[in-house]
Amino acid sequence: MASKSNIARFIIILLALGFLYLPIATLIVYSFNESKMVTIWTGFSFKWYVALFNNSQIIHAVGISLLVAFLTACASVVIGTLAAFVLVRVRKFKGESAFVLFMTAPMILPEVITGLALLLLFVTLGDFIPLFSDRGVFAIWIAHVTFCSAYTTVVVRSRFRELDISIEEAAMDLGAGPIKVFFAIILPAIMPAEVAAFLLSFTMSMDDLVITSFIAGPDSTTLPMVVFSSVRRGLSPEINALATIIVLIVSIFTFFAWLSMVRKQKRMAADAAKAKKATKLEEQGTLYNHQ
Amino acid sequence: MSMGFSANMSFIRRAFRKSKPKVISVSTHQNTWRDYALILVPYLWMILFFLLPFLIIFKISLSVTQIAIPPYSPIVTFEEGAMQIILHLENYTNIFTDPEGTYWRSYLKSIEVAFFSTFFCLIIGYPLAWALATSKPAIRNVVFMLIIMPSWTSFVVRIYAWMTIMKKDGLINDLLIHFGIIDSPITMLQTDFAVYVGIVYCYLPYMVLPLFSALMKVDYSLIEAAYDLGCKPVKTFFTTLVPQTKSGIVAGSMLVFIPALGEYVIPELLGGKGSILIGRVLWQEFFNNRDWPLASAVAITMLLILTIPIIWFYKIERKEQEGAYGK
Numbered sequence: 001m002a003s004k005s006n007i008a009r010f011i012i013i014l015l016a017l018g019f020l021y022l023p024i025a026t027l028i029v030y031s032f033n034e035s036k037m038v039t040i041w042t043g044f045s046f047k048w049y050v051a052l053f054n055n056s057q058i059i060h061a062v063g064i065s066l067l068v069a070f071l072t073a074c075a076s077v078v079i080g081t082l083a084a085f086v087l088v089r090v091r092k093f094k095g096e097s098a099f100v101l102f103m104t105a106p107m108i109l110p111e112v113i114t115g116l117a118l119l120l121l122f123v124t125l126g127d128f129i130p131l132f133s134d135r136g137v138f139a140i141w142i143a144h145v146t147f148c149s150a151y152t153t154v155v156v157r158s159r160f161r162e163l164d165i166s167i168e169e170a171a172m173d174l175g176a177g178p179i180k181v182f183f184a185i186i187l188p189a190i191m192p193a194e195v196a197a198f199l200l201s202f203t204m205s206m207d208d209l210v211i212t213s214f215i216a217g218p219d220s221t222t223l224p225m226v227v228f229s230s231v232r233r234g235l236s237p238e239i240n241a242l243a244t245i246i247v248l249i250v251s252i253f254t255f256f257a258w259l260s261m262v263r264k265q266k267r268m269a270a271d272a273a274k275a276k277k278a279t280k281l282e283e284q285g286t287l288y289n290h291q
Numbered sequence: 292m293s294m295g296f297s298a299n300m301s302f303i304r305r306a307f308r309k310s311k312p313k314v315i316s317v318s319t320h321q322n323t324w325r326d327y328a329l330i331l332v333p334y335l336w337m338i339l340f341f342l343l344p345f346l347i348i349f350k351i352s353l354s355v356t357q358i359a360i361p362p363y364s365p366i367v368t369f370e371e372g373a374m375q376i377i378l379h380l381e382n383y384t385n386i387f388t389d390p391e392g393t394y395w396r397s398y399l400k401s402i403e404v405a406f407f408s409t410f411f412c413l414i415i416g417y418p419l420a421w422a423l424a425t426s427k428p429a430i431r432n433v434v435f436m437l438i439i440m441p442s443w444t445s446f447v448v449r450i451y452a453w454m455t456i457m458k459k460d461g462l463i464n465d466l467l468i469h470f471g472i473i474d475s476p477i478t479m480l481q482t483d484f485a486v487y488v489g490i491v492y493c494y495l496p497y498m499v500l501p502l503f504s505a506l507m508k509v510d511y512s513l514i515e516a517a518y519d520l521g522c523k524p525v526k527t528f529f530t531t532l533v534p535q536t537k538s539g540i541v542a543g544s545m546l547v548f549i550p551a552l553g554e555y556v557i558p559e560l561l562g563g564k565g566s567i568l569i570g571r572v573l574w575q576e577f578f579n580n581r582d583w584p585l586a587s588a589v590a591i592t593m594l595l596i597l598t599i600p601i602i603w604f605y606k607i608e609r610k611e612q613e614g615a616y617g618k
Binding site for chain 2: 116
């Protein structure tokens with residue numbers, strides 16, 4: 001029985017990973033293909049990588065995307081932390097459920113709706129504040145922060161909930177002000193979540209196509225927009241090379257994420273074992289005392 | 292797309308935590324003006340950049356297109372000292388009475404595609420989530436990361452990869468012809484089949500994560516008990532596993548259904564002329580026809596269709612949170 005379900009499990013996981021990685025593997029293999037025909041193998045070559053780095057349109061778009069992603073990640077971590085703090089530490093307040101709905105909705109709404117909504121807002125605001133009607137990096141940044149902070153809130157909130165409030169109260173009793181408490185106690189404790197939230201909003205901002213297409217004006221084309229328009233025109237081997245580089249970077253980060261997850265679980269297991277041992281000793285001690 | 296994944300970060304954390312977390316006591320804490328100042332920043336941000344835009348969409352959906360900047364008619368006008376408010380309902384009546392039926396047909400088509408994609412994700416995702424939840428922790432960690440990793444790479448690039456695989460002289464046709472299974476290439480690209488493959492491929496992780504978190508909490512001794520009492524596997528599945536993982540099933544299904552309904556990139560790149568989904572219609576009205584009021588009306592109608600699934604998802608999420616944290 002047990003071995004039967006082991007085999008089933010193995011086959012399911014193998015099939016699923018095959019499905020998930022077949023397209024990625026194909027892209028990587030063909031990125032080294034010499035032929036311009038994307039799917040006919042003629043020989044090993046780095047020429048598409050050279051072509052990629054000489055493509056000024058792509059390089060320019062990478063620059064804009066990196067800038068927007070960095071600014072977005074910084075701002076959405078700050079807003080997400082504030083929102084998480086509010087949701088966990090502040091007692092029920094008026095309009096709390098509306099607040100929760102605002103924070104969850106951007107994550108699941110179809111992107112065409114969010115994109116259209118933000119564009120129309122910027123056009124309306126542009127009458128009063130010209131910065132919005134430029135539809136440049138600033139407008140894209142605002143749009144990205146709006147949907148990314150929904151995600152950072154979720155990530156930081158789940159870490160916030162594990163914190164022990166009595167440590168903060170102790171610090172307050174000893175005379176630390178709220179700002180000191182935040183930087184000396186809360187921030188170090190939620191740091192892993194802040195890093196995760198930063199990386200997450202960075203990737204999402206880098207990757208967003210639909211919302212950005214609505215917002216961006218002709219001078220601020222981001223990387224996904226360039227990729228999309230070149231893919232729409234037909235297959236292009238340079239995109240294979242670009243994909244391979246993206247996969248390489250993401251897998252390095254995934255590896256570290258996996259490493260920190262394993263470490264955390266080990267630490268938790270070790271703590272649990274220690275606690276168990278301590279209770280056992282205590283019990284023995286009580287028994288001894290009773291005798 | 293590219294969204295949704297970390298909607299599940301909370302699911303993941305909940306799943307990996309064996310015992311209930313300490314319930315934080317907030318009873319001694321009184322809200323001060325400082326707390327309200329803190330609430331204000333994210334609250335105002337969301338009202339300004341999330342609620343207000345929807346009111347503006349609604350307003351613009353009640354105007355008509357005109358050649359101007361911005362390209363829609365004003366709703367409120369002043370003429371000879373009289374204020375006039377003109378609300379045009381044409382956009383909405385157009386959607387439902389258009390003689391060719393482009394709009395309501397594309398709504399139905401979108402609901403159909405989103406529904407079946409959700410169904411396929413569920414029947415592929417459930418066994419996978421089960422395999423993941425019942426594996427040894429070391430294997431589970433690795434496979435878990437491998438399942439999430441593709442969603443961190445570029446979304447457009449992943450769709451592009453399927454174009455290379457499914458085209459006429461692509462990998463699948465080449466292999467099938469090479470092994471003599473077929474004689475002439477099958478048309479896969481620009482069909483509904485390709486759209487389904489694309490959606491299932493991109494949204495599968497969002498289905499698997501909540502299911503996985505639900506399956507981690509299942510009491511597997513119940514299943515053994517059911518077997519011992521002579522229950523058939525299929526019946527055991529529907530009477531023990533399904534009820535215990537209901538929240539995961541609903542959450543995962545909504546995380547696929549809601550964004551899939553408005554999907555634009557996948558049908559645009561993989562679908563054919565027949566895959567006119569509502570996301571594509573909205574995009575065309577906006578970018579090609581520059582009819583902003585009609586695009587807004589299409590968006591508002593789509594939102595109305597999504598109200599029920601969104602509320603359903605929201606309720607399940609809240610219940611889960613309260614159950615797990617006791618706030």
